[in-house]
Amino acid sequence: MPSAAVDDYLKTIYHHTEWQTAHITPSQLATELGLAPSTVTEMVQKLAAQGLVSHRPYGPIALTAEGEKRAAAIVRRHRLIETWLVREFAYAWDEVHDEAEVLEHTISDRLLEGISTRLGHPRFDPHGDAIPDAEGRVDRSAFVRLDEAAAGHTGQVLRVSDRDPALLRALEQAGIDVGHTVTVTAADAVRVDGGRELTLPDGAAAAVWLTA
Template sequence: MTIDAAAARDREPSRMEEDYLTIVWKAYEWPGDRPTTTDLAARLGVTPSTVSANLKKLARDALIEYEPYGSIQLTDAGRAIATKVVRRHRIIETYLVERLGFGWDEVHDEADRLEHAVSDLVLERMDAELGHPAADPHGDPIPGVDGSIPFADAPTLAAVAAGRRVRVLRVADRHPEVLRYLADKGVAVGTELVVVTAMDAVGAMRVRHAPVGDAALAEGEGAAAPGTTDGAELELSAVAAESIRALPL
């Protein structure tokens, strides 16, 4: 370990370190995603050259493993920092929705600002007030104090075949306009849907709400039963469908 790396572990992480490490952590949380310099630049609103310079610094401080134009991997030290920040972020998001009445499309940026300012004491009081939730309003798992993650994976809705019934498990929070559209159409974490038409070449698919008591499950493998009463239908763009992780029923 270099002198710089040892010093980095003996101090509180900087805002830059927390932001970069958290974005890398979240990228690996969604199967198939891999963080790139371009992605980081777009998410952080900086130039790729700035990202490259900061990644080299994080690697020098033993918080990531990184080679230019190669993969970006968190070290154990980097993962510990990122997991702590993610826990703070998701508890704050949940508090804003559950106690202050924010919409799920409004809380990401607010939590980004607050996660660096709220003390550990206040955060744990918020967590206790909420009843120690396992997931935030988007369905993203909230890491425990010990860093454990109650993780459950599911395919994106875009990958689900026509006729299948699913339950919305998670919705990515990076597209507020998608969250607003889904909320307007009555889609939230826990909503059950039936795929009417699968993702087409144009980049659109149609789903409908699965009414309570729908006989679809009786058909086996989650297939929608013929003759059941359709719920409200809605069209989803590729961006919206890729933002939803849905558990086949």
């Protein structure tokens, strides 16, 4: 199996459970990867045979210890590259994902560690996702997704999903990016850093995580 394909599967499974607890199902994995369910089923069986995932027919998919280690390594590559592109090459946070998807499979371990050293070994990428260290460990604060936070809840923006570049741009324009303080005033409205009330862009409440 091509290494890049394996890494993409493991990375997607890893990412699914970072900000919620339910394991990914084969149909969800197929949707995330944009592949036919039959293709995903075949690949998951191969990953299970390699000891990288645990899975029973029609059940959810979980990473094994070995799968978690390999997934964390490729996630580390992706997020360090995103951070590098933003800090060193003035990329916007909505521009880095596709570049990192290509570069994560091509740069050497030596260059990756050089990038980490140059950046001061960052703990989080531009979207607030934790960057695993060289041993695969991450440090993540307790969190709540904005659409699940009660009215009156105040928290710092920990993470913004990078799935939709247009939404990232809209959130940045509204000042709702990592590190800012948000107070939930209604299901679709917030105050940012104590300022005036803002109506959230469509889809934003499900794409922003706050400190719990």
